[in-house]
Amino acid sequence: MKFIDEIQILVASGNGGPGCVSFRRESGVPRGGPDGGDGGKGGDVIFRVNPQISSLLDLRYKKHYRAGNGLPGEGANRSGSNGEDLVIEVPPGTLIRDPSGVLIHDLSEATDGAAPEDFLFLKGGLGGKGNTFYKSSVNQAPHVAQKGLPGEEREVHLELKLLADVGIIGFPNAGKSTLISVISAAKPKIADYPFTTLVPNLGVVKYSDDKNFVVADIPGLIPGAHQGVGLGIQFLRHVERTQLFIHLIDGSPMAPQDPLLAFDEINKELELYDQAHQDQEDFRPLMEHPQLVVISKLDAMDQERQTEIAESFQERGLSPLFISAVARTNIKELIHAMGQKLFGLERGLQGPQEESV
Ligand SMILES: Nc1nc2c(ncn2[C@@H]2O[C@H](COP(=O)(O)OP(=O)(O)OP(=O)(O)O)[C@@H](O)[C@H]2O)c(=O)[nH]1
Ligand SMILES: [Mg+2]
Known part of the structure; x- marks a missing residue:
């Protein structure tokens, strides 16, 4: 469909x-x-x-x-x-x-x-x-x-354009739909093969008693996406107006590519997409969106691999958050981090009260 x-x-x-x-x-x-x-x-x-x-x-x-x-x-x-x-x-x-x-x-x-x-x-x-x-x-x-x-x-x-606050971007099979299914009531199809998600899914995430935000899970991106390869390109438009990206990267040993390489390849696509759309008057460059770098499938990696991945990102000055949607590890922390990015400004940059998360 x-x-x-x-x-x-x-x-x-x-x-x-x-x-x-x-x-x-x-x-x-x-x-x-x-x-x-x-x-x-x-x-x-x-x-x-x-x-x-x-x-x-x-x-x-x-x-x-x-x-x-x-x-x-x-x-x-x-x-x-x-x-x-x-x-x-x-x-x-x-x-x-x-x-x-x-x-x-x-x-x-x-x-x-x-x-x-x-x-x-x-x-x-x-x-x-x-x-x-x-x-x-x-x-x-x-x-x-x-x-x-x-x-x-x-x-x-x-x-x-879907009015989402947060867009989850990443390669197919990174675990985007699984993530939205655990942080919201969305029930998207999840499967162990790429291009499971064909249309964006929206989910409302409860942050505190009076604050919610909307997350969009879009089909996976692959190199060449900006030229229409795969499915993701037509949906990048939907995340153009979000305020924040979750850049989700498969950290499991079964991942088809090295996590840092995957991260770079997706960012390259965003950049190429921006170049192709920069003349559009109401365009918001995707590379200007803040990104939370998140490594998925923590349950499927050993300590050694986690350290290796963390170090490779740290060389770039990035400290990714490791999560497992399946084991629910660091999910609260991720929601907290999203909320802080989204509402931090409103709260005078002090972030939410700990107990409200
Ligand atoms: N071990 C483990 N597997 C996971 C986790 N999250 C997702 N997976 C698995 O990874 C596979 C892909 O998950 P999806 O959520 O469909 O991935 P996606 O990024 O939405 O994929 P596309 O829709 O194809 O872009 C499924 O087999 C999931 O069960 C996790 O935290 N741990
Ligand atoms: Mg999916």
């Missing part, structure tokens, strides 16, 4: 209704004056954030979305009804782009946490004037009325 997080649709605002040509007909009044009403206004196209929606899935069944047309004006100076607005509901974090990729509007949450306001994208066409409008001292019986103005039609590309 493909994860639908991007979709292209055609949206159109409604046409204005035509004005009406009509004359009063009353008994005893042989030639009544003009009484044609105005046409109704076409409906607008509005994008609205609905926090209950978490994907663009619901929009995939239809390609064309049209607001209602304004109805024609009628006699007796009755205006036509306005066309119904088209309200397209999207999940928070949806970006609206034109088909060439230029950002039209960002429906992320407002910075104060409030839901973003409705985005009026296309206005409906104005209704035409009825012939009453054209009555003047020189033309008492105008036989003209205005056509309504046409609505607008635009192709738009909707894109959803």
Whole structure:
């Protein structure tokens, strides 16, 4: 199954209704004056954030979305009804782009946490004037009325970036899904072969009584990912807006490559991805995200191997955290470290109270 997080649709605002040509007909009044009403206004196209929606899935069944047309004006100076607005509901974090990729509007949450306001994208066409409008001292019986103005039609590309705080990145099989399954209620598929995860999984991690954060487990990355090799590339976009990466590296002796080499290869991919996307106006370089370096599968390595791995990273000035998701070793410590990175600033850099973890 493909994860639908991007979709292209055609949206159109409604046409204005035509004005009406009509004359009063009353008994005893042989030639009544003009009484044609105005046409109704076409409906607008509005994008609205609905926090209950978490994907663009619901929009995939239809390609064309049209607001209602304004109805024609009628006699007796009755205006036509306005066309119904088209309200397209999207999940928070949806970006609206034109088909060439230029950002039209960002429906992320407002910075104060409030839901973003409705985005009026296309206005409906104005209704035409009825012939009453054209009555003047020189033309008492105008036989003209205005056509309504046409609505607008635009192709738009909707894109959803998952709103996760933390992204777990690493090679396939590193244990990313296993980790998210022990720190959150997420229940992703876990298996002993690469590319088990085909779509991102989101999990909410409880940090303290009043603080949670969202972690995203994405499909594994491999060299060449930035050029589309493997699966991971299309999902790097999802972690672009996270504030923190867990860089997870398989430390077990069965790992296909040396942990430090694996670490470097993934970072190289991030760098190449950044180079390829640097011209995009709203892009946040992946290499600017702080990383917590985490070595997985501690239960499967002996002390000697652990020391070796630790030393190789220390030569780079890095002190990775060793965890075992299976044995639940250092999991609390990892959650604590994530929370400190995420909320440390808010708490004046003092970090959380020990007992709140
Ligand atoms: N011994 C041990 N095995 C682990 C641990 N964590 C994960 N594994 C195993 O490693 C394998 C891969 O785990 P996943 O969680 O599916 O790995 P992933 O990184 O999500 O893999 P992809 O989705 O393919 O990218 C599975 O066989 C897990 O049981 C751990 O802490 N200890
Ligand atoms: Mg996985």
